Amino acid sequence: MDLNFIRNIRKFLSQENLSIAEFAGIIGEKTSRVNDVLKGKQRPPFDMLQKIIEKFDIDANWLILGSGEVQNWNSSSNEKYSDELDYVPDYDVLVSAGMGIDGQGTTSPRAYQAFRRDWLHQRGLHARNLSIVTARGDSMEPTINNGDMLLVDMSKKVPRDSSIYIIRNNDTLWVKRIQTQPDGKLLLISDNKTYPPIQLNLDEFDDVEIVGKVVNISKDIY
Structure with missing residues (x-):
């Protein structure tokens, strides 16, 4: 067959x-x-x-x-x-749901994933701002599991407390919840409580960037 x-x-x-x-x-x-x-x-x-x-x-x-x-x-x-469809680039890039890994992959999409345009617009999303990457690690479990595909809105770079973002530090990529501290430092928080928070001072690093906000998580159920 x-x-x-x-x-x-x-x-x-x-x-x-x-x-x-x-x-x-x-x-x-x-x-x-x-x-x-x-x-x-x-x-x-x-x-x-x-x-x-x-x-x-x-x-x-x-x-x-x-x-x-x-x-x-x-x-x-x-x-x-x-x-009725928009197409979002899916990159062969790994982001760490762990203690940080080098951003691995290429700058060219490996594929394009189709989304209903009305589904995107209902959520205030536009395909031109979106990318898909893959999570590696267990620090964001149970919200994000190893191998989950993350839809990232790269126009949303100003952190809102408790939302999940992709953060780049040099060549290292994290996917974490962010809390902004009173002194302006960022606290990167894992949903898996066995991982301690990571404090990041943007003023101390020249090459730190909030890449975008995770707006959807796609996972396989076996």
Whole structure:
């Protein structure tokens, strides 16, 4: 079934001129998860099959077995879905939910993740200000787990107490809650109480920056 599924989905994407990011956005999946399925790294989950069949009105027999009619999908609907989506760059960058790690990764996006435009606007978010990075470590558990994807609004650089931010110190990146102290110093707080707070004096460092505010956390549930 897997090879038939992969071949048929790739054929369908080519036929409808859909990118993987657009396809993932329409069915409400992460681009990375769809990529893994299409590369054969994981079997197509039942919930993904169900969403593809429902969203595109694809014949299940054709999708899984390659038999029967292809689908009743009207390709003009592609424009409708595309008009509803914005795409946010997903960087291969790790931020530390621990005691600090070097910001690893590249400056070019590894993929783009699709978000419904109305969902973003309801939250006062604009795709041009957003980026996605990946958390590493356990200091922000249970709020942020190792491997969670963080949606960061890079226009929000002025800390508000108890909100979660990405902080850069030279090449080190943290994801922490921030409290501003009366003397202007920042207290970087972990949700995992086994990690002590980190005090940061912005006046003592030339290369410290609040990169942006974490506005959404995406996690896999196994």
